Amino acid sequence: MRRISRRDFLKLSWGVLGGGLASNLLPKNARLRTSDGKSPNIVVLVCDAMTARNLSVYGYPRKTTPNLEKIAEQAFVYHNHFSSGNFTVPATSSLLTGLRPWTHKAINLAGIVGNESVDHNIFRLLGKEYFKLAFTQNYWAVNLLNQFSSDIDSLLPPSQFGSTDGGAIFLKFQKDPIIAFHATEGMFYYRKSILLSFIFGLYYKFKIGAIFSDSYPTGYPIAQFYDNVFTMKDLFDGVLNKILELDEIETPFFSYFHIFPPHDPYSPHKDFIGMFDDDGYVPIEKHDHVLSNSTSQPSLNNERNRYDSFVANIDMEIGRLIATLKEQGVLDHTYFIITGDHGEMFERGTVGHTTPMLYDPVMRIPLMILPPGNETRQDFLTPSSNIDLLPTILHLAGQRIPDSCEGKKLPGLGGDEDQNRSVITMEAKESSAFKPFRKATYSIVKRNYKLIYYHGYKHKYQEYFEFYDLQEDPEEMHDKYLKSKFALIISDLKNELFNAMDEANKK
Amino acid sequence: MLKRFPKRDQIVPVYAVGVTILFSWSIITTVKEILSNWSLYFNVVDILGLFSYVMAGAFLESLLLIMFLLAACFILPKKLLLDKFTFRGTTLVISILVTIMYYYTQTPLGDSLENMSRLGLFFVLALFLVMLGELFQVVDHLVKHIADSCIIFLYIYPPISFLSILTIIFRNLG
Numbered sequence: 233m234r235r236i237s238r239r240d241f242l243k244l245s246w247g248v249l250g251g252g253l254a255s256n257l258l259p260k261n262a263r264l265r266t267s268d269g270k271s272p273n274i275v276v277l278v279c280d281a282m283t284a285r286n287l288s289v290y291g292y293p294r295k296t297t298p299n300l301e302k303i304a305e306q307a308f309v310y311h312n313h314f315s316s317g318n319f320t321v322p323a324t325s326s327l328l329t330g331l332r333p334w335t336h337k338a339i340n341l342a343g344i345v346g347n348e349s350v351d352h353n354i355f356r357l358l359g360k361e362y363f364k365l366a367f368t369q370n371y372w373a374v375n376l377l378n379q380f381s382s383d384i385d386s387l388l389p390p391s392q393f394g395s396t397d398g399g400a401i402f403l404k405f406q407k408d409p410i411i412a413f414h415a416t417e418g419m420f421y422y423r424k425s426i427l428l429s430f431i432f433g434l435y436y437k438f439k440i441g442a443i444f445s446d447s448y449p450t451g452y453p454i455a456q457f458y459d460n461v462f463t464m465k466d467l468f469d470g471v472l473n474k475i476l477e478l479d480e481i482e483t484p485f486f487s488y489f490h491i492f493p494p495h496d497p498y499s500p501h502k503d504f505i506g507m508f509d510d511d512g513y514v515p516i517e518k519h520d521h522v523l524s525n526s527t528s529q530p531s532l533n534n535e536r537n538r539y540d541s542f543v544a545n546i547d548m549e550i551g552r553l554i555a556t557l558k559e560q561g562v563l564d565h566t567y568f569i570i571t572g573d574h575g576e577m578f579e580r581g582t583v584g585h586t587t588p589m590l591y592d593p594v595m596r597i598p599l600m601i602l603p604p605g606n607e608t609r610q611d612f613l614t615p616s617s618n619i620d621l622l623p624t625i626l627h628l629a630g631q632r633i634p635d636s637c638e639g640k641k642l643p644g645l646g647g648d649e650d651q652n653r654s655v656i657t658m659e660a661k662e663s664s665a666f667k668p669f670r671k672a673t674y675s676i677v678k679r680n681y682k683l684i685y686y687h688g689y690k691h692k693y694q695e696y697f698e699f700y701d702l703q704e705d706p707e708e709m710h711d712k713y714l715k716s717k718f719a720l721i722i723s724d725l726k727n728e729l730f731n732a733m734d735e736a737n738k739k
Numbered sequence: 740m741l742k743r744f745p746k747r748d749q750i751v752p753v754y755a756v757g758v759t760i761l762f763s764w765s766i767i768t769t770v771k772e773i774l775s776n777w778s779l780y781f782n783v784v785d786i787l788g789l790f791s792y793v794m795a796g797a798f799l800e801s802l803l804l805i806m807f808l809l810a811a812c813f814i815l816p817k818k819l820l821l822d823k824f825t826f827r828g829t830t831l832v833i834s835i836l837v838t839i840m841y842y843y844t845q846t847p848l849g850d851s852l853e854n855m856s857r858l859g860l861f862f863v864l865a866l867f868l869v870m871l872g873e874l875f876q877v878v879d880h881l882v883k884h885i886a887d888s889c890i891i892f893l894y895i896y897p898p899i900s901f902l903s904i905l906t907i908i909f910r911n912l913g
Contacts, residue, residue: 408910411785414777415792423843424768424793426761427800430839 271361271484271629272604273566275475276621278327278488279546280320280370281495281585283575284313285593286540287547289600294513296543299551300570304600305609308644312615313599314655314677315574318585320372322658323574323618324490328354328376330622330637333658334736337665342372342417344410345379346665352636354622355383355486359631363483365474367392368490369455369462371417373573378409390455393470394462446502450538453499455492464501467491468549472556479562486629490573493546496584498538500545508540515578516707522691523588524581536578554602565604567628571618572597588659588693590675590684591708595657601645612643615655615677620647654678654728663688668737676729681718682708683725697726743813745824750805751893752886753828757804759889760836762896765797788910791903798900804832826872826879829886834865 284290289300290311316326317333325331325338325345329352333339337346345353355364366377367388374390381387389403401420405412419425420432445452452461471489478485515536520526527535550570557563576585577593585594597618619639626633627646641647660672671688680703686693699713699722712718773786781789808828812821820827838861871878 405907405911407912408788408907411781411788411910412792415789415796418769418772418789419765419793419796422768422772424765424772425796425800426764426836426839426843427803428796429843431803 273479273484273562274362274486274569274625274628275566276486276488276569276571276625277471277550278324278368278490279494279570279572279598280490280492281574281576282543282546282572282598283577283593284311284572284596284598285575286536286543287598290598294508294511294540296508296540297547299547299554300598300600302551303554303570303602306602306607308601308603308606308610308612308642310599310601310612310616310642312613312655312677313571313597313618314595314615314657315572315597315618316657318574318587318590318594318657318659319661320370320573321376321661324368324370324373324376327571327573327618327621328380328488330354330619330639332619332638332656332732332736333660334669334733335638335739338376339658339660339663339665339669341661342375342414342422343665344375350379352634353380353383354488354625355380357622357626357631357634358486358629361484362629363478363481363485365478365485365487366490367471367474367488369394369460369467369492370490370495370573371413371455373490375410375413378413381409388474391460391462393467394455394460395452395466396459396461448499449502450505451497451499453493454497456496460492464493464545464549467493468553472553475557475562475566476560479560479566484629486625494539494542494576496576498535498542500538500541504541504545504548506537506541507544508537516709518579518707518709520581521589523686523689523693526581527583532578532581532583535583539576539578563602563604567604567625568602569621569625570598570600570602571621573618588671588673588686588689590657590659590673592702592706595675599642601642603645610644612649614643614649614651615653615679616640616642617655617657623647651679654725656729656732674729674733676725677702678721678725678728680704681721681725683713683722683729685726685729697722699725743817743821744809745812745821745828749824749828750809752825752883752890753808753832754801754805755889755891755893756829756886757832757836758801758896759892760832761800761804762794762797762892762899764836764840765793769793788906791906791910794896794900794903795907798897798903801896804835808832823872825886826882827869829882830865830868830872834861834868838864 286292287297287300288295289297289304315323317323321338321341321343322333325336326333329336329345329349331349331352336349338344355366358364364384365386365388366384368374368377369390371390377384377387402409402412402416419428421429423429447463453464454461475487478487515533517529554568557568574585575594575597577583577587577589577591579593580589580591582589587594599616617639620642621639623633623637623639624642624645624647627641640653643649655677657675658672660669662671663669669687674685676683680701682700682702684698686696688694697713698711699718700708700710701712713722769790777786777789808831812824838858841860842858872882
């Protein structure tokens with residue numbers, strides 16, 4: 233007789249239970265244990281630079297994510313989920329530590345988590361019960377995962393699912409990865425070496441930037457600036473096979489997949505190229521921001537079209553991944569979390585996310601969670617932050633949440649829908665991580681209101697506030713900072729932000 | 740075949756100019772990074788490790804540069820480079836490196852050499868210096884004097900590189 237595997241057993245158990253848990257919101261203080269007494273598996277899929285603003289599942293007029301819309305029907309969907317930072321380093325560090333950027337200190341380009349916060353990582357806090365796997369194609373996130381490597385059972389190289397060897401020279405220095413990363417990144421990318429950086433630029437321009445094929449006529453997807461070329465199919469097949477492999481092991485697993493798409497360069501498969509070019513959608517035109525790089529509106533629209541096509545490509549692959557995992561029964565005992573690290577913007581004269589601005593597109597990210605066996609959609613509108621993922625995951629895994637954690641359990645997964653929850657995002661890449669920030673942007677969102685505070689930039693942005701009523705003005709077009717009817721809420725938000733900053737500066 | 744290459748005492752000053760510019764740039768940019776960023780994350784041992792990688796990289800660059808010039812000597816007609824190697828080699832080294840440094844200061848990171856037309860400055864600068872050297876003996880002497888003066892740095896930077904390479908090997912043995 234064939235021995236019943238853990239997966240068969242779980243399938244059977246779920247069948248008998250009839251998805252009892254699935255039809256209801258999970259009890260507030262309950263974590264799910266599989267029927268064989270084990271903690272559930274947890275998969276986190278992070279799509280780099282995926283803004284919620286350009287996903288049709290979050291109301292974008294273009295049909296960019298038909299598959300996510302289907303998936304959402306059986307998921308918990310968080311509509312006001314914000315990243316703590318607007319680029320990879322602070323955002324990913326917050327996600328993995330549950331701490332705000334000014335606490336974990338990873339605020340600079342290619343920065344890393346401060347020594348005192350390294351142990352506060354999700355892999356360590358999940359304990360020994362879990363088998364922990366991590367993968368990222370983003371080399372700045374590689375650097376962060378290297379910091380946590382002693383807590384990760386399987387740390388895959390960034391080129392694991394790629395067509396080339398990854399090319400990053402620091403990967404050759406296995407015994408000294410963090411120092412080698414900073415040194416080689418400095419030499420090759422940050423121009424600390426005159427010739428090596430120049431040769432690297434030529435190599436990138438003529439070799440990597442010029443790899444095309446019939447399937448990718450505008451260029452292959454690539455982890456920017458490195459020789460890490462991949463196809464979307466190989467990437468998602470790789471992720472799928474790795475999850476199926478993990479599902480075979482006896483212990484519960486936690487896996488973190490941080491994929492580079494839809495980060496720039498936007499390189500969709502040929503089936504998606506140009507799919508939105510002539511669809512009649514006209515994005516709202518917004519005035520150039522003083523701190524923008526003054527990209528023209530036609531260029532903004534063109535880049536938006538390419539980005540949206542790339543998102544549609546990812547959506548198709550995520551749909552395929554989830555369908556297969558469902559078919560194989562993996563999702564019967566696994567929490568599957570889909571999110572982004574930070575957003576991307578195509579407005580106010582700026583493309584991308586390397587900006588001091590903190591408008592919705594760069595900070596609002598998707599968050600969809602598929603609880604095991606869940607069959608009904610739940611929508612959550614209260615603001616949440618990516619620092620909330622760590623306490624939520626620890627709760628689901630039955631682990632203790634440290635008091636030092638700055639996030640809260642997400643509503644529906646152990647937490648409350650707190651109407652007064654405020655969420656802070658910050659950008660301080662040009663400041664020292666260990667002194668009060670001399671140049672930074674902060675955003676605080678509470679209920680329908682958002683206050684943005686600029687500090688240390690040129691012109692009026694030396695010290696400047698903007699205030700938006702997001703319900704009336706979701707596009708953040710009309711600054712109401714000087715309107716007296718909002719004086720109270722503005723004062724409340726300012727106090728909260730400045731108190732938090734004072735606390736941070738004391739650390 | 741050796742006749743196609745310059746003599747040792749012609750190569751050394753040219754190499755010294757390359758070493759001086761390459762190492763100085765790397766040291767200045769690295770120290771700036773150490774003071775503004777790395778010192779906040781790393782201890783002294785790690786910072787010395789970082790410095791070692793950068794110095795080893797600068798050494799590699801200096802070898803690449805001189806090999807490029809020697810290859811040019813081998814390929815080009817003697818009159819163009821070999822016969823006046825110290826002056827023209829030094830002119831080439833200064834033109835190439837100054838042009839790239841200028842390019843770096845004028846273009847954003849990640850530019851991936853999108854605006855390569857700016858590199859045309861190299862040709863203009865090199866031609867201008869060569870012409871000046873041909874027209875005015877004093878320019879020729881001045882360039883050679885600068886090259887000779889740079890030799891002092893060969894007693895400093897290559898030994899640092901040697902120590903750096905040892906440090907890298909040591910860090911990667913553990």
